């Protein structure tokens with residue numbers, strides 16, 4: 811069936827389906843081996859940092875996923891140190907941004923305490939501000955991954971990033 815798709819001369823290829831997390835890299839590698847090198851490969855439905863590294867390593871180029879915005883609406887904040895939930899007690903009186911070195915609109919204008927208040931008040935602005943941060947986190951991550959590839963430092967950047975990201 812794949813050879814039939816390859817004969818159609820698409821501008822790129824979308825890859826999706828119910829991929830098991832443990833097999834993601836292997837499956838992406840199998841698919842990438844069959845696809846032409848000069849066509850973009852778009853992988854649907856992944857966004858966790860470790861999954862992005864695995865898929866990129868196997869030749870995937872672009873991604874989309876509802877997870878960053880969906881989890882944002884539930885209070886999950888992605889950071890370089892892992893994720894936390896802003897709707898918990900440690901954020902209630904915190905005057906720091908969601909993530910210290912983030913350049914997003916949310917982090918440059920609002921504190922964790924304000925986001926905590928918005929969450930508890932069920933203000934609609936909460937969902938927007940949280941989504942802005944999580945989307946920016948993921949865009950910054952893939953920007954950094956791209957830069958690491960350009961300078962031949964993908965493996966060391968992955969080890970450094972995931973080593974920090976997995977900290978409790």
Ligand SMILES: [Zn+2]
Pocket residue numbers: 908909912913914915916917918942943944946
């Ligand atoms: Zn931010």
